[in-house]
Amino acid sequence: MDLRKIVFIGFVVTFFAVFVYAAVENNTTMTWVVPSNVSHSLTYSGACSSSDFYFVEDQCAQDSDIDGNGSQCVPQTTSAGGTSCQDATTIPITITNNGNVGINVDANFTAEFAGADVNIVLKVWMSDGPGCGASGLGGYEAPCTITGATPVTSTACRRYNQTNETTAAQRIVSALGAGDTNGMCFSGDFNTSVSQGSHAVTFMTTSPAS
Amino acid sequence: MEEDSASNDSKEKTKTNKNWKMLFGAVVIIALAVIVYSFISDQDDSSVPLALLTQDSQENNEVNLTGNEGKIKPSSYAVRKEYFEEAFKPRRDEYNLFEKASERLGIPLEDVPEYFTLNSEEDIFNELPQVPEDFSEVAYLLATGRTYAIGNLSEEYFLQPEFYPNFKENGLKYWSEPDPKYWTTNGYGTYPAEQFDVLSYSNRDEFLAVVFLYTGYGVQTYQGATLIPSSGSLEYFDITISPDTFLLTPTFPKFSKDWAHQIVIAGKLKPDTPPGEYSIGLLIVKPPYEKKVEWASKYRNLYFDAATGIAPSNFPIRFTITVKE
Numbered sequence: 001m002d003l004r005k006i007v008f009i010g011f012v013v014t015f016f017a018v019f020v021y022a023a024v025e026n027n028t029t030m031t032w033v034v035p036s037n038v039s040h041s042l043t044y045s046g047a048c049s050s051s052d053f054y055f056v057e058d059q060c061a062q063d064s065d066i067d068g069n070g071s072q073c074v075p076q077t078t079s080a081g082g083t084s085c086q087d088a089t090t091i092p093i094t095i096t097n098n099g100n101v102g103i104n105v106d107a108n109f110t111a112e113f114a115g116a117d118v119n120i121v122l123k124v125w126m127s128d129g130p131g132c133g134a135s136g137l138g139g140y141e142a143p144c145t146i147t148g149a150t151p152v153t154s155t156a157c158r159r160y161n162q163t164n165e166t167t168a169a170q171r172i173v174s175a176l177g178a179g180d181t182n183g184m185c186f187s188g189d190f191n192t193s194v195s196q197g198s199h200a201v202t203f204m205t206t207s208p209a210s
Numbered sequence: 211m212e213e214d215s216a217s218n219d220s221k222e223k224t225k226t227n228k229n230w231k232m233l234f235g236a237v238v239i240i241a242l243a244v245i246v247y248s249f250i251s252d253q254d255d256s257s258v259p260l261a262l263l264t265q266d267s268q269e270n271n272e273v274n275l276t277g278n279e280g281k282i283k284p285s286s287y288a289v290r291k292e293y294f295e296e297a298f299k300p301r302r303d304e305y306n307l308f309e310k311a312s313e314r315l316g317i318p319l320e321d322v323p324e325y326f327t328l329n330s331e332e333d334i335f336n337e338l339p340q341v342p343e344d345f346s347e348v349a350y351l352l353a354t355g356r357t358y359a360i361g362n363l364s365e366e367y368f369l370q371p372e373f374y375p376n377f378k379e380n381g382l383k384y385w386s387e388p389d390p391k392y393w394t395t396n397g398y399g400t401y402p403a404e405q406f407d408v409l410s411y412s413n414r415d416e417f418l419a420v421v422f423l424y425t426g427y428g429v430q431t432y433q434g435a436t437l438i439p440s441s442g443s444l445e446y447f448d449i450t451i452s453p454d455t456f457l458l459t460p461t462f463p464k465f466s467k468d469w470a471h472q473i474v475i476a477g478k479l480k481p482d483t484p485p486g487e488y489s490i491g492l493l494i495v496k497p498p499y500e501k502k503v504e505w506a507s508k509y510r511n512l513y514f515d516a517a518t519g520i521a522p523s524n525f526p527i528r529f530t531i532t533v534k535e
Contacts, residue, residue, distance in 0.1 A: 008429065008450045021327050026360060026362045026419050027359060027361035027418070028359065028360060029407050029416075029417045029418050030358060030405035030406060030420075030529070031358050031406050031407065032358070032404065032406060033355050034353070034355045035353065035355060035401060035402030035403075035404075036401075036402060036403045036404050037374055037375045037376065037400075037402070037403065038399060038403040038524070039374070039376075039397070039399025039401075039427070040398070040399070040430060040521065041394050041396070041397030042397050042426075042521075043396065043429055044394075044395055045391055046391065046392075049393075049459060050395060050396060050514055050515075050518050051514065057302070076404035090354050090391065093520060095394065096380070096428075096519060097380075097522075098376060098377075098380040098381065098399065098426060098427050099375075099380075099403075100376050101403075103522040103523065104522065104523040104524070105521070105523055106523040107519055107520055114406040120323050122255060146501045160341055171523075172520070173225075184520070199292075
């Protein structure tokens with residue numbers, strides 16, 4: 001066996017050995033250019049929270065009784081009314097982007113309103129900065145004018161009701177920049193006739209398409 | 211006899227020459243191995259031009275990289291190594307959070323610890339491990355995309371909030387600018403949230419990823435979470451996640467010891483997956499019922515599911531996998 005063969009074979013063996021050693025050092029296989037940090041926080045006003053967020057008919061600004069219909073109903077801390085979570089200087093839910101990339105926020109209900117829930121209506125709009133507008137209803141519209149992929153504004157709302165398809169996420173906030181905060185305001189209306197009792201529905205972000 | 215002796219001498223010389231040649235060959239092989247290994251070890255430097263380009267583009271907006279309000283700039287240091295050591299260095303004795311809170315709330319400084327239900331500002335970080343000496347350099351390497359070997363990073367690194375870009379800008383304000391009208395109940399972060407890999411049937415058909423998943427800043431609650439791959443991802447890959455169910459503990463009024471987790475995700479190509487580009491998404495969903503009951507009974511009014519009605523629209527963790535022949 002001449003020198004050239006010895007060198008060649010030895011080189012091949014060593015070459016792969018070096019690659020194997022290097023691979024063991026790097027214990028993950030993924031790469032990135034500049035790593036993205038996607039982070040958010042959800043803040044609630046007062047005693048409200050994701051489980052303490054009630055729309056109570058006899059607390060509505062319009063038709064505040066218990067006959068099954070009412071509108072302009074801001075969220076409350078308890079099902080018995082409690083304290084309002086929303087007014088001109090109080091934002092019920094605020095989302096903050098704490099990461100280093102911009103984010104969109106979409107939401108929809110996990111199931112269509114049906115049966116006893118069929119006449120429930122949720123309206124969502126953006127805060128005006130300090131709060132949710134006069135009497136907490138600055139963006140309330142009848143009917144809401146925001147549809148499709150257009151994000152809501154402080155003076156125009158998006159409506160969720162029995163006609164919403166659960167597979168289509170609805171844009172709430174668009175391009176929330178790193179470090180930015182956006183407030184969301186709500187009205188839970190009782191349209192035509194809603195039966196007495198609790199109507200709990202789940203408001204969730206749907207699976208993102210991208 | 212003389213012919214035999216001469217033949218033997220010739221054979222000895224040939225054998226000696228061969229030995230020298232083999233020794234020379236071995237030296238050449240070792241030298242080449244050192245050169246090749248050095249090249250591979252420094253292979254990340256091949257991305258230096260890109261990382262430097264990224265860094266240069268960040269210098270005009272250094273807040274995003276160092277989270278230090280642009281006060282620490284590369285141009286401030288004649289010795290660049292000192293800049294790398296300072297850029298991500300926690301400066302907890304300089305945050306002066308309680309002083310700022312006192313001013314904002316209009317209350318005496320001595321009343322601020324009680325406002326936060328703490329004894330001192332140092333309490334905010336006192337459940338965290340000691341900050342390693344090379345912490346800033348390692349965090350900088352990751353933030354600039356110059357290292358991908360994050361699987362071996364210990365808790366000493368990823369449990370420090372300064373490890374995550376923009377903490378100093380976006381995280382400290384929960385103490386320095388408190389608003390008693392509001393409380394933060396939900397939130398989480400993922401880092402690095404988006405990762406890339408190339409697989410092939412002829413070479414490597416498996417991937418291994420690590421993501422740090424942490425409680426959002428200012429969150430006062432305990433959040434139960436389960437991570438699952440999206441249904442579309444499972445059509446082409448077998449995926450395992452460890453841990454897949456976990457509890458995110460509070461970051462306010464102080465950082466608790468389980469506020470961040472190292473998640474390991476392994477994936478393997480399914481046999482009939484055609485070449486192309488694939489997007490794998492991981493979702494955060496509610497934990498199993500028995501875990502939720504366990505955590506809810508323990509933490510009561512402070513337990514929430516991490517998966518809420520309102521969250522960023524994209525997958526919190528995303529992989530782009532290119533599959534080749």
